[in-house]
Amino acid sequence: EVQLVESGGGSVQAGGSLRLSCVASGATQDIGCMGWFRQVPGLEREGIGSIDSDGITTYADSLKARFTISRDNAKSTLYLQMNSLKPEDTAMYYCAAGFLLPNVVARMNPAHFPHSGQGTQVTVS
Numbered sequence: 711e712v713q714l715v716e717s718g719g720g721s722v723q724a725g726g727s728l729r730l731s732c733v734a735s736g737a738t739q740d741i742g743c744m745g746w747f748r749q750v751p752g753l754e755r756e757g758i759g760s761i762d763s764d765g766i767t768t769y770a771d772s773l774k775a776r777f778t779i780s781r782d783n784a785k786s787t788l789y790l791q792m793n794s795l796k797p798e799d800t801a802m803y804y805c806a807a808g809f810l811l812p813n814v815v816a817r818m819n820p821a822h823f824p825h826s827g828q829g830t831q832v833t834v835s
Contacts (some may be wrong), residue, residue: 712736712825714805719830726795726834732788732805732827742810744781744788747820748801748832755804755817758790762810767816795834802829 734741745760759769759779763764767779778791788805806823816822 712738712807714743714807714827716805716824716827716830718785719803719832721833721835722795724796724834725790727793728795728832730790730803730805730830730832732790734786734788734807737787738786739828740809741786741807741825743823744805744807745817745820745823746777746788746790747750747804747806747823748781749829750801755820756801756805758818760811761788761818767812770818792832795832797802798835799827799832799834801832803832805832824833 712751713735714732716732722728743760743762747754747755756815758773761767761779761781770793772814773774780789808823811822
């Protein structure tokens, strides 16, 4: 089993930046791909991007200019750097982990990540 704990959320003014972290524990040797997702109440969970164990990243086209995903395998930690934040970025942000995934579509689909954290709230005003 893999446990994921996100941190770094909070309230920020539009144009500001935040960096989210996600620490993985447990069976981390089984993790191939890690991703960030976000969700607004009443809407489906949206893929932000993912990174596999070789450092290959995938991003949502609408976010890749402002968001950067990185991973420190030695620390079992995933990061999400968010710049130029907008009010529409307000959401609960989730970290997720799973096996290596074969294509871009899979890497952006939360259904392919069996492990997820509890989320951290980001509010942009």
